[in-house]
Amino acid sequence: MASLTTDAIICAVRHHGEHGAIARGMTADHGLIAGYVRGGRSRAMRPVLMPGNLVRAEFRARTADQLASLTVELAHSRAPLLAEPLPAAAIDWTCALTAAALPEGTPYPALHEALGGVLGAVEAAPAARGWAAALVRYELLLLAELGFGLDLTRCAATGDADDLAYVSPRSAAAVSRAGAVGYAHLLLPLPAFLIEGGAGDWPQIMDGMRLTGFFLERSVLTERRADVLAARERLVDRLKRAVA
Structure with missing residues (x-):
C-alpha cells in the first residue's frame, strides 16, 4: 500500500507522541487499517477522530510493514450522539x-x-x-x-429445525425445546x-x-x-x- 484514498469508519484512536494519534479505520475493500495522524490530538482534529465518524482517509506508506501516515477529512460526524x-x-x-x-x-x-x-x-x-x-x-x-x-439452523440433539429455543455453550449449536429436556438449565436462551x-x-x-x-x-x-x-x-x- 504505497497510497490509498478511501472512506473509513473511525473505530479506535490512541495518543502517539506529544501531538499525534494513531487511528484505526474500517474500510470496505481493505478492512481495518491503522495510520498515524500528525497533530491528531489538536483541537481541530479531536472532533474528527472520534469512533463512529465517517472520514475520507488518505493512507501513505513506503512499505507494507510501515505504519502509514494518515490524513483525514470529516465526511459525516456522529459526535452529537x-x-x-x-x-x-x-x-x-x-x-x-x-x-x-x-x-x-x-x-x-x-x-x-x-x-x-x-x-x-x-x-x-x-x-x-x-x-x-x-x-x-x-x-x-x-x-x-x-x-x-x-x-x-437445526437442533444439535434431534436434527430438527423446528422450535429452536437454546444454544449449547459447548458446541455453539441450536437446541430445540424437545432436545433440551433435562438440561435446559445448562443452555443459553x-x-x-x-x-x-x-x-x-x-x-x-x-x-x-x-x-x-x-x-x-x-x-x-x-x-x-x-x-x-x-x-x-x-x-x-x-x-x-x-x-x-
Whole structure:
C-alpha cells in the first residue's frame, strides 16, 4: 500500500507522541487499517477522530510493514450522539469490538456494511430498541466472519429445525425445546428474533446480548478482555436501566 484514498469508519484512536494519534479505520475493500495522524490530538482534529465518524482517509506508506501516515477529512460526524449515554455506549462498544477483534488489512466487506448499518440505526432510531437487535446481529456476523459462527439452523440433539429455543455453550449449536429436556438449565436462551427476523422485544434482545457476549468473551476477546469488555458492560448496564 504505497497510497490509498478511501472512506473509513473511525473505530479506535490512541495518543502517539506529544501531538499525534494513531487511528484505526474500517474500510470496505481493505478492512481495518491503522495510520498515524500528525497533530491528531489538536483541537481541530479531536472532533474528527472520534469512533463512529465517517472520514475520507488518505493512507501513505513506503512499505507494507510501515505504519502509514494518515490524513483525514470529516465526511459525516456522529459526535452529537456521544453526548447521549446510551447511543454513546453503543458506538463505543461496536467500534471497540471491531478494532479489537479484526486483523488489520483483511477485507470484511459484509462487516463493513453491517457496521455502517448499526451506526446508522443508532443515529436514526428514536429509541434503543430500534438498533439493539441490529447490534446483536452484528456481533453474530462478526463471530461467523472470524470462524466462530453459531449454527442456528437445526437442533444439535434431534436434527430438527423446528422450535429452536437454546444454544449449547459447548458446541455453539441450536437446541430445540424437545432436545433440551433435562438440561435446559445448562443452555443459553436463543431469542426468537434471531430465527424469525424482526426486532424482538426487550427480554429477547437481552437474551441475544447474553448469547453473543458469551461467545465473544470465550472465542474472540480472550487477550483483551479487560479493556474491550468494559465497554460492553457499560452498554449492557445502560440497556438494563433503559428497560427497567
